[in-house]
Amino acid sequence: MLPAELSDLDRKRVWHPYAPMPGTSAPLIVESASGVRLRLAEPVEGRRELVDGMSSWWAAIHGYRHPVLDEAARAQLARMSHVMFGGLTHGSAVRLCDRLAEITPAGLEHVFLCDSGSVSVEVAIKMCLQYWLSAGRPGKRKLLTWRGGYHGDTFMAMSVCDPDGGMHRAWDGVLPRQVFADLPPAGFDAGVDPGYAAHLDALIEAHAGELAAVIVEPVAQGAGGMRFHHPGYLRVLRSACSQRGVLLIFDEIATGFGRTGALFAADHAGVSPDVMCLGKALAGGYLSLAATLCTAEVASGISGGDLPVLAHGPTFMGNPLACAIANAAIDVLLGGYPGGWQAEIARIEAGLRTGLGPAADLPGVADVRVLGAVGVLQLDHQVDIAAATRAAAREGVWLRPFRDLIYTMPPYVTGDEDLSRICAGVQAAALACAQGPQRGKPQVS
Numbered sequence: 001m002l003p004a005e006l007s008d009l010d011r012k013r014v015w016h017p018y019a020p021m022p023g024t025s026a027p028l029i030v031e032s033a034s035g036v037r038l039r040l041a042e043p044v045e046g047r048r049e050l051v052d053g054m055s056s057w058w059a060a061i062h063g064y065r066h067p068v069l070d071e072a073a074r075a076q077l078a079r080m081s082h083v084m085f086g087g088l089t090h091g092s093a094v095r096l097c098d099r100l101a102e103i104t105p106a107g108l109e110h111v112f113l114c115d116s117g118s119v120s121v122e123v124a125i126k127m128c129l130q131y132w133l134s135a136g137r138p139g140k141r142k143l144l145t146w147r148g149g150y151h152g153d154t155f156m157a158m159s160v161c162d163p164d165g166g167m168h169r170a171w172d173g174v175l176p177r178q179v180f181a182d183l184p185p186a187g188f189d190a191g192v193d194p195g196y197a198a199h200l201d202a203l204i205e206a207h208a209g210e211l212a213a214v215i216v217e218p219v220a221q222g223a224g225g226m227r228f229h230h231p232g233y234l235r236v237l238r239s240a241c242s243q244r245g246v247l248l249i250f251d252e253i254a255t256g257f258g259r260t261g262a263l264f265a266a267d268h269a270g271v272s273p274d275v276m277c278l279g280k281a282l283a284g285g286y287l288s289l290a291a292t293l294c295t296a297e298v299a300s301g302i303s304g305g306d307l308p309v310l311a312h313g314p315t316f317m318g319n320p321l322a323c324a325i326a327n328a329a330i331d332v333l334l335g336g337y338p339g340g341w342q343a344e345i346a347r348i349e350a351g352l353r354t355g356l357g358p359a360a361d362l363p364g365v366a367d368v369r370v371l372g373a374v375g376v377l378q379l380d381h382q383v384d385i386a387a388a389t390r391a392a393a394r395e396g397v398w399l400r401p402f403r404d405l406i407y408t409m410p411p412y413v414t415g416d417e418d419l420s421r422i423c424a425g426v427q428a429a430a431l432a433c434a435q436g437p438q439r440g441k442p443q444v445s
């Protein structure tokens, strides 16, 4: 099919993320991808290849067509790509779950595999509600979170997304009403604000009787606004939750597997949650796979109740192909980088600081922030997505800004030259929409 025919059919038939139907903007057609490069079916802004600054929504941490991940996929295909998980099990899933329990914060012993991040959040919440049901406390069914979060697009997950960014008003009466704390004060290095810590503690105390759990993205909030906060707040949450009998969920779907400079963001604080969600980079960006981990206490609480099972079981639970690739992705992360993954993240962090720092002086740029392999420009107006994307493409870079944010989360295999190129792309994107801000018009990812 010619690119033009593909585009027409795409517009006519295919619904894209956060888009109307039929689509109003034409997505670029990707023919193939390798390393950190996307190869397009036809040139855009004179470029047939773009350096990927997005890791395909933060998942492809080792880049595309990685030989170790490709080989793991082929080897698993030769045995079986899928088999049901009810009544059956297989080596790829067992090894993966054992591995995850080993590398995640202490105390997380058991693993529930599922097929996407949003579903892993649903499972985490179901675990916590059912834990309290089993404990004879059916009134504990609310959740507390802080503003600025994003936990997925299914309804229960939506209920704990930022109430302003999460379109809660459109879903009034549909979404359960949860308890929201203020935005965590900005800055990974900013120290703990005692006033905010007291606010968290007081809110948890006030609602303890109705709270099943507190759910947050530790250290870095992603799609809710790309904000960073001090790890000390995780210790505040841990101690308030333990004291008041409330479970603690960390959603590490975006932060897990090294992205913020620690293997898991919880490690920055030395804190373990009761329940933890993983996804995105789990299968190296090859396939959709997610996991919900919990402590022995949560598992035994559920299993000792009147309904002694966790009533959840996705059709493609424990998909062998995804699990085999996830095992390979973890092998590469923990053993495949000559100087260790920490060195790559530190290198990328330094490159982003150097490359994005000067953007603070660009017109319309309100803030520049970097943590680990995450680099963010926040504008003082909404991004013109089309203009920003084109400007980045002109530099040979793929970016997908949203709201007032132009950001990059590059694959860990991005070399220094490509990293500079990405930073140039981010700056060009900011400049391109400095002139024509589209104020007040809602735009989403």
Ligand SMILES: *Cc1c(COP(=O)(O)O)cnc(C)c1O
Pocket (backbone or CB within 6 Å): 116, 117, 118, 119, 121, 150, 151, 152, 153, 217, 222, 223, 251, 252, 253, 254, 255, 279, 280
């Ligand atoms: C992306 C994301 C999700 C949702 O994952 P999906 O796989 O898109 O359903 C949930 N929580 C966080 C923190 C995320 O970044």
